[in-house]
Amino acid sequence: MLSGDIPPNQSIYVKNLNEKVKKEELKRSLYCLFSQYGRILDVVALKTPKLRGQAWVVFSEVTAASNAVRQMQNFPFYDKPMRVQYAKTKSDCVAKADGTFVPREKKKKQEEKAERKRRTEEAQQSANANGRNAETNGGPTPPFRQGNQGAREAEAAPNNILFIQNLPHQTTSMMLQVLFQQYPGFREVRMIEAKPGIAFVEFEDDVQSSMAMEALQGFKITPQNPMAIAYAKK
C-alpha cells in the first residue's frame, strides 16, 4: 500500500529501523546516509516504547526529502529494509526557523516546573552554544588537506582499498558500511581496535574505490571530522 496520502514534507519519517542500534549511532548513520540528498537540519530519534524503530530526518528542502523517499525505499540498513515516507507534520526545528513554533503543552504542573528549571539551566550553558544543531554540517565537501602537509608522504597509487582518516572516535564499522555500501563494488570495512579514527574500506576494484573516494571525500560524520580518504598502501 502506497503511503501516498501524506503530502510532501521537508521532513521524512523512517520506520522499520533496527531497534538494537544505539540512538546516537542511529542518528549519525541516518545523517550519513541521507545527507547525499541535501542539507539535513535535524535527525530525531527516540527509543521510547512507542517510538523505537522510527526516526525523522529533516531536510532544508522538500525536493531533497522527495528524492530520499523515492530512492531510499527498502534500503538495507543495519540488516533491515527501511521504510521511508513523508512526515505527517512539520518538525519543530523548521517551525522554529519560520517563526511558527509554539511550544506544545500537555504537561502537568510538576513536569512544567522541572521543565522550566531545565530551561534556565540550559540558558546558562548556552554561552558555549555554537549551535547545538551540530548537524549544520553541510555533508560532503570538496577535498581538503590535513595532517602531513609539510612532510609530503608519497601517496599510494590508486587501488581497490581506501584508507580513511580523521574519523570521530565513536565511528563504528557499521556506520562506515552504511556510507560506503551505497557505492558499487563495496566489499567490506575494516577497523582496528587499537587505532581509533582510521579505517580501511575495500572495493572490488580501483575504479569503484575511486568513485566512492570522490563521492565521500571530506564527508563529515561530525562537523569537526571531515574524512580524509586516500588509497591504502599495499
Add this chain to the structure above:
DNA sequence: AGCACA
C-alpha cells in the same frame, strides 16, 4: 505497527 521534537 508505531508520526516526535528530553
